[in-house]
Amino acid sequence: MISRVSVIRKCFVSTPYVGPRFRPIQQLRFVSFKQVDQPRIRIGSIAPNFKVDTTKGPIDFHEYIGDSWVILFSHPADYTPVCTTELGAFSNLKPEFDKRGVKLIGLSTEGVDSHKGWIKDIEEVQTNGKEFSFPIIADGKREVAYKYDMVTEEDFGALEQGKTVATIRSVYIIDPLKKIRLIMTYPASTGRNTSEVLRVIDALQLSDAKGVATPVDWTVGKEVIIPPTVSDEDAKAKFGDFRKVKPYLRFTKV
Structure with missing residues (x-):
């Protein structure tokens, strides 16, 4: 009888990415998106690592974090109205996050080309033409969303069938030790408060320092x-x- 561990180990395969400046990366191919196998992350957990393509090129997430604070925030699809306003707001606030030594990184469940087209819309309607300057992860297989437990109870069926889900709308604040310090998940109908995310960064950094x-x-x-x-x-x-x-x-x- 084959154990679940041995099956999962066999799912790690070397998959070369055909594109400029890209090196071969290891990608996890999930056996399924079954809820019983859903990873669990909590405040204090080490942020799961992943290697993935983004609008700024391929990244190893732990290497991207480096010795900085990071905010990872996710979206269920490109060209969605609420998410368009959110990404624009984060982009506009990026100088404030930079002052605090915080990197931003978004995620959406479509490919890089789609992301880049969406960014043009965001620059047109949300940033007054200013460059959108942080990466968006291409999570077309929803593997990062699954690993970070971003999906609600009702959406697991849709996820396993490869359908779009509306609940990949989470925010994670991650510290330089790669520990998750805050988790917030929003419904599709409710826009996030970027000022609150900035306030929490200030509070966490002050608490750690003092x-x-x-x-x-x-x-x-x-x-x-x-x-x-x-x-x-x-x-x-x-x-x-x-x-x-x-x-x-x-x-x-x-």
Whole structure:
């Protein structure tokens, strides 16, 4: 009897990509998209690696991350109205992400040529003609979407049949250690809030640097929370003055 592990191992095949400047890459051919085999990723998981074609050429995802923060966000298809507005908004905010050492990378379930045509539309209607300057992954086989658990319960049947699904609409914030720090998944009808993604980056980077937590609706410059694990004495030494509302709820500025 052949085990599932041995079957999956046989699915790794060397597939040369016929195109300029492309080297042969290893691609995973899934036996199926069965839900029982669905990978599970959580906050704190190492971001699954993959090698894939993009509008900026082939990438190894872990090499692309390097020592940067990365935002990976996905779309179910090209030329979709809500996704067009989102990609344009991320492109317009790219200078702000650059200041924070954050790379952007999109994903859609069609090929590079289709992506490039879509980018022209985005530049026309969303970026006022400015260049769209970050890569979009070509995930035509939905393998990255499957690996990152982007599909809802109802869409597994469509995924296995190779049909378009409407729920590959997730956002992942990944840190320089390649750990997933935030996951958000949106329905097809609801556009994402790029300002919220930027706010979370600020909060995560501040928390990592200063050992603090951020309260509801926090933005840069507002008070932060001193973790309950830090004593009053240590808090005074580390942060100086702080505001104590409850023994477990103390605010300061950093």
